[in-house]
Amino acid sequence: MISNYSKERLVGLYQTMLSIRYFEEEVERSVKKGLFHGTTHLCMGQEAAAVGVCSVLKQGDKMTSTHRGHGHSIAMGADMKKMMAEIFGKATGYCKGKGGSMHIADVDYGNLGSNAIVGGGIPITVGSALTAHLEGTKDVTVCFFGDGATNEGSFHEALNLASIWKLPVIFVCENNEYGMSSSITEMTNIEDLSIRAKSYGIPGMTIDGNDLLEVMNITERAVSRARNGEGPILIEAKTYRYNGHSKSDKQRYRTDEEVSKRKKKDPIQRFEKMLIQSDIPEEKDIEQIKQMVIEEVEAATDFALASPEPKVEELLTDVYA
């Protein structure tokens, strides 16, 4: 219920979703201009899952992400300047230009990192939750992964471990219908991926991942359960990826019609409409917010462009602690 949240909070959520969208649009432009080296995986269309989940976290909570991780990082409060600089391989980026688009991380602030190995982050999340358990904190860890990742062995092993040890993990499967070119309906033989929770004796639910408030609502309950020591949960957030898998995707596996149809359920537009209907904020404020975010994103690119490359000596540092 929208009335459960303060105006400030709602505007903040909206702004964060917009930040992701505009950030990704900017990255897309930069790809086309050939401004950076390396691949990138955009998450446009999936903003509500990232923002809905991360917005209910507290300081101390942790998160792991995937190759499609820009949105998760922004939702965790990352500085878009440092993100863009990282994507551009610059010394001022989150990883000094060593990680690039797929490895943005901010360990001290709970962002345990994106991961270029499908399913690679899932067991790591369980380890983070084990730390919380052993240290007696109440921190939870959120684990984002895609529909395709649910067919990796790591998914299976990790969910089982989290379950038997009752660890505070929120497993969030962003089902965007495809793993690269493969429709998840052909890669599994089940209706909802959340069914897989049953294999581990944990709750599983499938939700509309494009409905920000639903995502928040469910995640809030999952998080408080986990903080109470009641164990992990699997949330399948149904959503859709607007762009190709990565910059080289010709998208022969889906039709333009399908994409247009899915875009009608755009998470940001839906939330915006709801906000406007509730008069929070007023329509003219919306434009102001958009303008602000656009400027922020542009500033991020400017920062990235103006930033220095890492020195070549950096090649040999950071291998060992």
Added chain:
Amino acid sequence: MISNYSKERLVGLYQTMLSIRYFEEEVERSVKKGLFHGTTHLCMGQEAAAVGVCSVLKQGDKMTSTHRGHGHSIAMGADMKKMMAEIFGKATGYCKGKGGSMHIADVDYGNLGSNAIVGGGIPITVGSALTAHLEGTKDVTVCFFGDGATNEGSFHEALNLASIWKLPVIFVCENNEYGMSSSITEMTNIEDLSIRAKSYGIPGMTIDGNDLLEVMNITERAVSRARNGEGPILIEAKTYRYNGHSKSDKQRYRTDEEVSKRKKKDPIQRFEKMLIQSDIPEEKDIEQIKQMVIEEVEAATDFALASPEPKVEELLTDVYA
């Protein structure tokens, strides 16, 4: 129903179970006498699952087994002489002494091999079934594995693959309550392991793995389904391992009482009783069968002992085809 089977068949089944039991007892004695090099994993108590499943297979069908594989091989019709010779590391063994207890195989006769990697055989089975599918044969492949193996990623990936491709695999989980020292009830958070079938959209069932006829009955149905192109199934056969995990197991994780209690449900005794009650065969014939099997097993040991070691040049052969 016992009346569904011919007397000959029933006696054959009984004899095969006995062969496994006596074979394993003989191996146990040989371990104690230090007659061979290497470890071994005995399957006493689990005979009905092996025999029940394999007895419904036809020529052309395939099977993969585990580290605890003597019973499966015998149930597939292996020659105990060549098995014992292999366990003894002799040149006359199934693998010329190169494989030992954990690698008995007879590829040409459908025994695709035991496997010392927990879960290692599961995807291989799916590949075997894929061959059947691509070649248009009606052969099915049986995949034996333990309760502990269901927590390996290979289990998850393989069952999903078999399901989406509707391959003729009978997955048989012999739940003997433990993986080495770990009670499966502590290593998973679910009642029945067959629940995991739901994750793949395939049928799953939990049966009394010590009831030979139940195992046969269920497997028969599963096999005919699979032959008809209706896809794989997961059968959880509940059973119990009488011996320690391997020769070095001190069994501190379970009590003698527990073991004695489980032995009351002995699959062979149960079947023997049923046979006797139905007068197939008569009690005196039972003794005769036992004697025969004992002699066969002794002959196997004699053969193994009398057999030559492989020549040292054998070390370098068979690496490449």
Added chain:
Amino acid sequence: MSMHNIETDNDLTQDTVILQNRTRELTYAEAIREALQQQMRQNKKVFLLGEDIGIYGGAFGVTEGLVQEFGKERVRDTPISELGITGVAVGAALTGMRPVVDIQFSDFLTLALDQIVNQAAKIRYMYGGKGKVPLVIRTPSGSGTGAAAQHSQSLEAWLTHIPGLKVVQPGTPYDAKGLLKAAIEDENPVIFYEHKLLYKTKANVPGTDYVIPLGKADIKKEGKDLTIVATAIMVKRALKAAEELEKEAIHVEIVDPRTLVPLDEKCILQSVEKTGRLLVVHEAVKRGGYGAEIASIVAEKGFSNLKAPIKRLAGQDVPIPNNKKLEKAAVPQIKDIIREARKIVHE
């Protein structure tokens, strides 16, 4: 085993056959595709499986068009389950098929190694010579695309350490085609490393059904002053370096082993016998790389011919970074080869 002459072959006029067999420029990717296609036409037992190899055409476009020709059964898109699909290939091979697995990036082999190393490589030996696993794993390796540490490794040395496997690493389109055909026809598991930066390089490739036997090195350039053993993309870089060095009257001989296992020791030793000097160049990290194996063989068997210490030029002992400048600095470039070659010859 192979079933020659598929139906459509019969329809071909003599002219079409000649046309098909003619030599023309192909990219490395196209050469690989042609090998797959020819093998699949000849032998129904050959089939492909891997992530996104169907309509997507594979992460690097290598299998484009094949699903249209051979259908979804033989060009089999799989879930993201590297261990599972590799195991499936092992089982299929053991029961008579000839699967070719596509692992999207060779870094992901880390997930499939039980099936490769403990199963495929050992089954025949463990079974005392019964059973065989004629399986090919095609996988791209190497850096240079900015995909960073988890998508840029060169771990071919690992697989060379496993008895029962063969390891192939073509450096040109011509070699890629001929070696892949040999790999598919081989009765053993073969790991076939493709290099990402080579996919778009072009060279003459005959349309014929030629095969390059595994275990035969190729002298890519003759010379008398220094032997450079180079693999994969380093073959190309070494050739460029050699051009420069010729101007300085340094005559480099370039040996491309093409297959790491089996290794054509003889060819390498003969070259070093002639030149007396050896530089081994590969992209993989130096420590524990296959260059050490080659250097050690020569240090043992070619010791008396050596006029100078054997040098290895290889990847730095670091993960591959994303930044382009750093990424380049992480692995040998043409200028590095020139520098090292000069040093060896002049020292």
Added chain:
Amino acid sequence: MSMHNIETDNDLTQDTVILQNRTRELTYAEAIREALQQQMRQNKKVFLLGEDIGIYGGAFGVTEGLVQEFGKERVRDTPISELGITGVAVGAALTGMRPVVDIQFSDFLTLALDQIVNQAAKIRYMYGGKGKVPLVIRTPSGSGTGAAAQHSQSLEAWLTHIPGLKVVQPGTPYDAKGLLKAAIEDENPVIFYEHKLLYKTKANVPGTDYVIPLGKADIKKEGKDLTIVATAIMVKRALKAAEELEKEAIHVEIVDPRTLVPLDEKCILQSVEKTGRLLVVHEAVKRGGYGAEIASIVAEKGFSNLKAPIKRLAGQDVPIPNNKKLEKAAVPQIKDIIREARKIVHE
């Protein structure tokens, strides 16, 4: 970070402390256990996880008794999920703990390599120097138990090839204890290879809390005629061989690197400078083994000191067979070391 003085320590009288610190015979397994115990007492962040490490005491009895002292939370029995538990350890390490994972046989590392190689080894680098993964993986390797091809490998060379990892391979009880403590205190992922046949070997081990720094080789025996670099069980075999060779007035120097990464190159090069001859001995398969790395380093940096070709004596290029005679023939034995040593010295 480490929290010295756990409660029970305070109760100890001076005498007990002295008693505890005294040197006595321990097996290799006991020495490892003592290192674990001391580290766990000192630092609550240290915990163990692995299959059957609790009441069972680990496949080789190393962790026996630890669950009784430290409880099930810190001696954590796991399901059979090598990839999962290794990943859990990575995540725990990244968030501040010091996990020690037990992988029952090093052959099973094949299942966990994504987490070791793509995650643990690279996280710090990929994150530009932020985050660290202080993680130890203990795992037994080697042949000799008749457990055949899937339970007898020596694949340490693989991990040496991965920047970001350290690789330790103790050959004696004393080294095992001191190196394990260093490994647990290290801020990086360390792969700690134990040798199955060494578990029951005994030697003097101080009860004190000593640490052997990673990267320091140990000269197990001095000599002037030939350097033998040997690892793990080959240290013991080389020592036995050296005894025999002394009788023939061949004075062998035995260098045990103890840690493969970082490698004490200097110690090896100095020894070869003295002896002019090098034999590298390891159990792992020769092709692609770490012996090649050591030989190559000497071939490059110690070339001018060499009086004879460098030789490697290593495992045959075969999977390990079950039969005892064949199994022995698959890897270097004392007599093989003697034979090779003689050849090098007399040639």
